[in-house]
Amino acid sequence: MKKNEEYDIEIVDNGVNFEGIAKKEGIIIFVDEAIIGEECKIQILKVNSSHAYGKIKQILADSNYRQEPVCEVFKRCGGCSCQHINYNFILNLKTKIVENSLRKQGVVYDKLSSCIGMGLPYYYRNKVQYPVRMDSNNNTKLGFYAKRSHEVIENVCCYIQDRIIDMVAKDIFSRIIALGFNGYDEISFSGDIRHIMIRRGYHTSEIMVVLVVNNKSLLNDNRFISLTNDLVKKNEKVKSVVLNLNENNTNEILGEKQKIIYGENYITDYIGDYKYYISSKSFFQVNTSQAEVLYNVLKEGLELNKKEILFDLYSGVGSIGIFLSDSVKEVYGIEIEEEAVKMANMNIKLNNVENAEYITGSVEDRLEEFKNRKIKPDVIVVDPPRKGLDDKSIEYIIEFKPRKIGYVSCNPATLARDLKSLSKMYDIKEIIPVDMFPQTSHCEVVCILELKEKLKNEFV
């Protein structure tokens, strides 16, 4: 097989990024935007020893699940990956991705539910980070990165963002251009503004604007004051405007230093009946209505009672622990980001929760403290980042021997790896994928584990 050769092939599967998968001459070929069951004429783009990449030249027989993408820049923009596939079929594919990850690790479980989708799988993102970039003609652009590149694709309407966020971003963009600011140039590291980040409360409509600037002197630039005055005058829901300084040559969006130029460094929003402070840097689920579904699925699976102690590990602003606080006796949470823990402790007060405590630090280091204080959890919830749990944390969790574990995961591969370790002591009762990120291949999963019957009465 060689580059540029053309083949007629059948797509036999879709991979974890929804890429089509075909086999030819013992080589696996990944084909962007091809759907299982389709026959395509493809052109080979690149060949490695065991696999190759191809692009569709012509669809010879298309899938019943193929549809016209709603967005006109879908093919170029890296924001979405599956607008060309029917949504119900996407939910099946997401369930299958989870099933395949579990099979690869040989994980045994009682039940895998179908992925829970959204009624309207668009306009859901409550936080958007728009790159502001200088192009080769020295024009400043606002948009999203193209697929596999940092070229900025401009678009009129993004179908997965909150509509108001999109409108506010475009308004801010035209104002910063009128004020004479320019976008960041990733080659020379020059320019004024790197990103516009906007958060908007799904239930409260409160808006936070973060302008990421590339130079310390910009923190005192009065043009930002006049921009903010105009913004606030036009939209009373703008509650917070923050300048963030990022002078580093990395892909990190936010830098350390911040200057609040209007309001506070937070807005509020609800999940269920609970109200949360959310700051510029703290993690908060980007799909609020599905977060509520996810937390309820978790609550139902854990079957909590008011005599129990719950650990909320990787707790962010305390959203899960606070959501579950009225079903248990005590909640203890650990989170590595100091600012998120500050928000979590403010959130406890905001909701009159008197039985929760959040501490700063890494789960692997700070679980020891709870052990020393002889606090023994009946139930542990973990919601780690994509890399999943580390061995030390798994050892602690197993030593605590909780009655149930709720594992919330954003990465089926690391979830399956960790379930394999935990399944020595726990039965995996139910696995429930929840679609938090429609139109993308990202997959969120809730998993309920129960201590094996024979271990329940064993003395620890």
Ligand SMILES: C[S@@+](CC[C@H](N)C(=O)[O-])C[C@H]1O[C@@H](n2cnc3c(N)ncnc32)[C@H](O)[C@@H]1O
């Ligand atoms: C997927 S978020 C979950 C947040 C929260 N449970 C929620 O639902 O909003 C993962 C969180 O883990 C935190 N984190 C990452 N590594 C950590 C570690 N080693 N120990 C404690 N927290 C960590 C991140 O800062 C982030 O807030």
